[in-house]
Amino acid sequence: MRRIRPLRAALVTLLMTVPAYVAVAFNPLSSDAAVGFTNPVAAAPYGADPWVGFDNGYYYLAATTWNNQVVIKKAKSVAALPGATENVVYTGTAAASCCNVWAPSLHKLNGPNGTRWYLYYSAGTAACCDGQRSFVLESSGTDPMGPYSFKGRLEVQANNGWAIDGSVATIGGKNYFLYSSWVGDLQSLFIAPMSNPWTVSAHGTRISYPTYDWEKVGGNTEEGPYILQHGGKTFLTFSASSCNTPDYKLGMLTLTGSDPLVASSWAKKSTPIFQRSDANSVYGPGHHSFFTSPDGTETWMAYHANETTAQGCGATRTTRLKKVDFNSDGTPNLGTPDKLATTLVAPSGDPGGGVSYPVGGTRYRLVNQASGKVLDAKDCAVANGTAIRQWSSLGNACQQWTFTKTSSNYYRITNANSGTVLDSVDCGAANGTAVDLWASLGNACQEWSLTPINGGYLIANRGNGLVLDVTDCGTADGVAVRQWASLGNTCQQWKLTA
Numbered sequence: 001m002r003r004i005r006p007l008r009a010a011l012v013t014l015l016m017t018v019p020a021y022v023a024v025a026f027n028p029l030s031s032d033a034a035v036g037f038t039n040p041v042a043a044a045p046y047g048a049d050p051w052v053g054f055d056n057g058y059y060y061l062a063a064t065t066w067n068n069q070v071v072i073k074k075a076k077s078v079a080a081l082p083g084a085t086e087n088v089v090y091t092g093t094a095a096a097s098c099c100n101v102w103a104p105s106l107h108k109l110n111g112p113n114g115t116r117w118y119l120y121y122s123a124g125t126a127a128c129c130d131g132q133r134s135f136v137l138e139s140s141g142t143d144p145m146g147p148y149s150f151k152g153r154l155e156v157q158a159n160n161g162w163a164i165d166g167s168v169a170t171i172g173g174k175n176y177f178l179y180s181s182w183v184g185d186l187q188s189l190f191i192a193p194m195s196n197p198w199t200v201s202a203h204g205t206r207i208s209y210p211t212y213d214w215e216k217v218g219g220n221t222e223e224g225p226y227i228l229q230h231g232g233k234t235f236l237t238f239s240a241s242s243c244n245t246p247d248y249k250l251g252m253l254t255l256t257g258s259d260p261l262v263a264s265s266w267a268k269k270s271t272p273i274f275q276r277s278d279a280n281s282v283y284g285p286g287h288h289s290f291f292t293s294p295d296g297t298e299t300w301m302a303y304h305a306n307e308t309t310a311q312g313c314g315a316t317r318t319t320r321l322k323k324v325d326f327n328s329d330g331t332p333n334l335g336t337p338d339k340l341a342t343t344l345v346a347p348s349g350d351p352g353g354g355v356s357y358p359v360g361g362t363r364y365r366l367v368n369q370a371s372g373k374v375l376d377a378k379d380c381a382v383a384n385g386t387a388i389r390q391w392s393s394l395g396n397a398c399q400q401w402t403f404t405k406t407s408s409n410y411y412r413i414t415n416a417n418s419g420t421v422l423d424s425v426d427c428g429a430a431n432g433t434a435v436d437l438w439a440s441l442g443n444a445c446q447e448w449s450l451t452p453i454n455g456g457y458l459i460a461n462r463g464n465g466l467v468l469d470v471t472d473c474g475t476a477d478g479v480a481v482r483q484w485a486s487l488g489n490t491c492q493q494w495k496l497t498a
Contacts, residue, residue, distance in 0.1 A: 010103065041409075043451065047317055049165075065486065072086075072146075103287065120166040149172050174431065217247040237250055238251055249452060277280065303322070315460070371473075385436050420439055421437065422448065435481055
């Protein structure tokens with residue numbers, strides 16, 4: 001993760017040539033036409049613990065936010081998902097599932113109010129993470145984007161015990177709630193019968209717990225249960241080992257008995273079904289969901305993974321998609337996780353269309369949504385290490401930036417005056433890490449993702465998953481711009497204006 005900065009001085013000759021200014025009518029986004037797509041389809045800060053589904057002509061993607069918001073984005077094509085706008089569909093309060101929203105999972109179910117979408121998620125108190133419980137929202141109609149209303153907490157554990165990563169399985173015409181909780185030092189899988197989409201009729205029973213060494217790397221862990229049904233068989237897939245390790249992976253149970261509430265009805269596969277690929281630089285692949293292609297002929301998986309062994313459970317995890325094949329015995333074959341930037345064929349029936357991106361060669365000002373000030377190179381300095389701050393718009397090149405797509409839907413952001421690039425100081429990974437300008441080194445600490453939200457963008461560092469943040473939401477000229485975990489506020493949102 002970390003660099004040796006003295007090497008940078010020898011790399012000044014690698015400075016990018018800044019294209020001449022081209023006056024254009026403002027249209028910050030255009031599209032790549034593409035037959036396929038590249039991962040990730042969701043980058044930081046909302047790329048971990050993904051759920052992806054397809055319904056009525058659109059893909060929908062929801063992921064962990066770590067703040068008090070539930071967000072969903074939609075797109076006609078998987079290739080357009082990276083540039084799709086994040087929509088806040090619910091904001092928790094202290095009285096109802098306040099903070100640390102994890103692992104949203106959407107299910108279209110029939111209930112007392114007719115057919116609705118139900119959004120299950122884990123949340124707790126502002127202090128992470130012992131307070132996590134399972135909650136559910138209900139849509140007002142059949143649109144996965146809502147609006148949603150809060151239905152309550154699922155009472156799946158005695159004494160309101162810790163419960164995360166909930167999803168719903170329909171087996172034999174009945175709905176069951178799957179989740180993860182603890183028995184002693186074993187994080188285990190549980191199942192509870194449901195009387196309606198927001199109520200369980202009994203506490204959960206444990207159906208699996210870590211028994212193999214591959215489930216115990218960094219901690220005894222089984223979590224993120226999700227059902228896959230194919231060819232008349234029911235498979236319960238789950239994440240194993242600690243997400244803080246590169247050995248986070250997927251395992252599988254098969255329903256062999258008649259009663260899913262009985263542990264003996266499930267048989268665990270003795271080996272993992274999906275795991276790290278050092279050759280492809282994919283680490284900790286896990287916390288997944290499944291969906292069907294637009295034409296109904298293919299099964300696909302959404303999952304998250306990291307790019308280095310040093311990254312763990314934080315916002316560095318990104319959402320990737322992979323087609324699921326099946327073995328001759330009907331069991332899923334997930335193969336090996338793909339290297340980022342590999343061009344993959346889109347799901348069958350996908351209409352195509354590409355990633356939205358800033359127009360190459362166009363200079364943009366980055367305007368903070370809260371303060372109205374613009375991203376500024378301090379004192380128009382051109383040396384490596386120049387600090388980044390906010391300032392009133394002066395219309396000069398020191399406040400203008402160009403975007404160069406690197407790979408895998410990331411960008412290098414270059415100052416139009418100096419030709420140096422936006423950089424995470426010393427490749428820091430902690431909240432408060434400073435931002436400066438430096439000669440291009442071609443590393444992840446100088447690459448950024450753009451996630452549209454509320455008419456602006458969250459701009460997140462590829463190396464650490466943190467977003468550009470105005471210190472303490474200050475509004476004055478000269479306030480430092482740093483990096484911080486996403487808080488869901490406008491101090492971390494930026495408009496691009498040409």
